[in-house]
Amino acid sequence: MKQYIVIHYGEIALKLGNRNFFEAKLIDNIRKALKDFGKISLKHQHGRIIILVEENFDLELIKERLQKVFGIEYFVFAYNSEQDLKQIEKDLYSLIKKKKFKTFRITARRSQKAFPMNSQRVAEKLGEFVMKKMKKKVDLVNFDLNCSIDIVEDYAFLSFAKIECRGGLPVGVSEPLLCLLSGGIDSPVAANLMQKRGAPMVYIHFDAYPATPKENSEKVKELVKVLNDYQFNSKLYLVPFLDIQKEILKIAPEDYRVIFYRRAMLRIAQKIAVQERILALVTGESLGQVASQTVENIKAISEAIDLPILRPLIGFNKEEIINVARKIKTYELSVQPFTDCCSLYVPKHPVTRADLNLILAKEKDWDFARLIDSAIINSEIYKI
Helix, strand or coil, rough: CCCCEEEEEEEECCCCCHHHHHHHHHHHHHHCCCCCHHHCCEEEEECEEEEEEECCCCCHHHHHCCCCCCCEEEEEEEEEEEEHHHHHHHHHHHHHHEEEEEEEEEEEEEEECCCCCCCCHHHHHHHHHHHHCCCCCEECCCCCEEEEECCCCCCCEEEEEECCCCECCCCCCCCEEEEEECCCCCCCCCHHHHHHHHEEEEEEECCCCCCCCCCCHHHHHHHHHHHHHCCCCCCCEECHHHHHHHHHEEEEEEEEHHHHHHHHHHHHHHHHHHHHCCCCCEEHHHHHHHHHHHHHHHHHHHCCCCCCCCCCCCCCCCCHHHHHHHHHHHHHHHHCEEEEECCCCCCCCCHHHHHHHHHHHHCCCHHHHHHHHHHCCEEEECCC
């Protein structure tokens, strides 16, 4: 018997006329995720992607890599058998005879309709065989061992553990997006959720150095490296923002400072998005989490630009966001000490219901174009 990785996908199978495009992108991303394993033997059949396990494969590392490929619902490490019930029985016994279990279940699926028995009959026959051969009990609910038999085009695959992934769509099937990335918990999670919908991310971070530590930008670069595991190539814009903040101090009422910061950030982000031919922005905002994220304030901030702003966390609470951050391995970085530029000169009681007319009146005589162009020209760009 040879060992294989059998990859299953869910949402992609519902794409009908576009399914080939989605499958091709998923296969391309799998190859990229495993590129340092050399040339892999991969084939695609009956809604599965099948990879032959070579001797040099580190299965734990492969597991870690594949769990970061969006589009995969789950995969199994499986062994191939012939499409003959007696041979399946023999191979199944050789695989489980040393396993410790008292109860078991047989799960059979038959996509190869030429096989003479249906799935239910295969499960019954193999269950009967294991009961007699090993004196074990069948328990369909509280089982110690699940034996999965998958009868496909060429083989009968035998496996014992389903490795769950996050599903979604392969990165690259949707248009790229520009994510406003802070050093906190929320925005990396927002970026990752949009990657899950197939959109590769370009990142922009607003830096207030030297009023904030130089280490801030290094932390953001590390966050992008973690997120890059999901899309393979990334670009980060580090935008100097301190001069703009100092100008805002001159024109903005104290309780409106963060609103003015955010409007300026969006204007810069929109210009960079246009340069990158990106059609929408992504932020980590969650409704009501902080003063700037009330409905009134979100409306006042969004009015500054024309591009759509996607907010995948808008209905999440903090605990839900943290749970995703832990899962994608950004949480440990995000909670390291960090002084966000928006935390500079913040009032004790920021406005929660911004008056857009007041904002527009204050901005009327402000030289936005010069400051914004200067920030973009002096931005640093990192490719990862």
